[in-house]
Amino acid sequence: MQDLYQDLKNALTFRHGISYEPGHQEFHKHHDLYEIYFFLSGDVHYFIEKQVYPLQYGDLLIMHSNELHRPNFQSKKQRYENVVIHFNPKLAEAFSSPQFDLLACFNNRVMGEQNRMRLTPQQIDDIMKLYERMEIHHSQAKAGSEVLYVATFIELLVFINRLFQNQGNHKEQGMLPDKLASLLTYIDENLEQDLTLDVLEQVVFMNRSYLCRLFKKHTGSTIHEHILFKRIAKAKQLLREGCTVTDACQLVGFNDYSNFIRTFKKAVGLPPRQYQSQQRRV
Known part of the structure; x- marks a missing residue:
């Protein structure tokens, strides 16, 4: 845990991105990090393993390190906005309890299935507040900001796992031919x-x-x-x-x-x- 705190740049990264002409996106570089992707705007279909997800405002995607994934832009001229978090799963393991596994939503499902969660307006509002807090703590240089940054991230993982539990074993109809x-x-x-x-x-x-x-x-x-x-x-x-x-x-x-x-x-x-x-x- 101490090593992860000392190297937060690699253990936990937060990016709120906006682009008006997204270029060609190769498959994400092979790493052992997990990903949380929150979609805000654009005309995007997101490919994960054998599934294609057409995205709408507020869609949440979760991917573990072995799931092949990438955005497929349907229009190159639209505003493309998202929030992306990459994290070392060991960080989540350190905060999990025997009663609540913070990696359950990533690991306890068939690879390439149940990656997308459709949120209600209230859930979108709740998760946006968590992202805003993470962004503030990430950018501040105040004493304890790094602790609050990680603490808010753990709160986010609890929120996502509860969403995952509530959605059950719903399997989306595939868009691929x-x-x-x-x-x-x-x-x-x-x-x-x-x-x-x-x-x-x-x-x-x-x-x-x-x-x-x-x-x-x-x-x-x-x-x-x-x-x-x-x-x-x-x-x-x-x-x-x-x-x-x-x-x-x-x-x-x-x-x-x-x-x-x-x-x-x-x-x-x-x-x-x-x-x-x-x-x-x-």
Whole structure:
């Protein structure tokens, strides 16, 4: 806990962002942080795993570190505003109790499901007040501001988990075409296999040019970007579980060891062996 307080820049980040011409958004850099995303304005569909969420004012999204996610802007000329929080899950674990797990809404659900919460006007007002307090404490240099910053964040997590508990096991109807949903499932289940366009167009019986356009339209990314992200996420999991770097490379479908090392380092910020050593020290 003391180390997390000393390094709050990495353990807990708060950003209230406004943009009028949002550019191309790549998948978020691979990290082990969890994310809370609060949507205020814009014309955005948000892609998470195998789901596409069209957003409206006050939508709240929650993502853990292994969930592939990114905004897909439907209009480039509108005002785009959101509040985004990234946090180290160990910070939340330190404040959880046996009766109330602050990470339950992130961990106790199927990956890529129940990410979005639709808030009532009163709930939107309540969460906006928490964000305003976080923003004030984050910007102040007064004694104790960092403590109040974390305390307000913990209050936010309690609020979100109560929302999650109240919404039950509601599963939203998917917006993705069935062919794309099938393709995403196939990729997830066959990361160690050949996933070239030659193979994938046969999986869904669709011309590759049309398939690539359809994929880009609904997810905002290319098929190649998606596969790389999923392979690196799987490699990180294998390394945390004690798999050797060589075996991880093969099990996620990289045929070239040097390319795996280079790609992993670019995506994660550390080479695989160093990442594994770091995880063992945590």
